[in-house]
Amino acid sequence: MEMGKNRLQDYLDVALEVYPDVLTATETTIFAYLPILHMTGEVGKFMKALPILITIILLSSLVEAFYILPIHAQQIYDVKKTENRSNIISDMTQ
Numbered sequence: 001m002e003m004g005k006n007r008l009q010d011y012l013d014v015a016l017e018v019y020p021d022v023l024t025a026t027e028t029t030i031f032a033y034l035p036i037l038h039m040t041g042e043v044g045k046f047m048k049a050l051p052i053l054i055t056i057i058l059l060s061s062l063v064e065a066f067y068i069l070p071i072h073a074q075q076i077y078d079v080k081k082t083e084n085r086s087n088i089i090s091d092m093t094q
Contacts, residue, residue: 007077011070019066026058 033051038044 006074008070008074011073015066015070022065023062026062030055030058 030051033054036044036047036051039047
């Protein structure tokens with residue numbers, strides 16, 4: 001952690017550092033499944049849900065990884081920091 005920066009900013013910096021690589025990997029996986037949408041016949045009808053589901057799941061995962069996870073990481077760190085303080089105080093009083 002750099003001086004003067006808080007943990008949340010550190011988590012956001014790390015997320016931005018890996019963002020291009022994760023985005024590229026996600027896009028290639030989505031694009032690999034998109035041709036299944038153009039299949040015809042009974043097999044096409046049966047398989048149509050697969051690329052749609054994969055796209056929704058991967059895009060949801062991106063949102064979680066880059067918008068929600070850094071905030072949760074900060075909250076978890078704050079809770080652990082508070083627990084450590086309370087343990088030190090309780091140890092001193094015993």
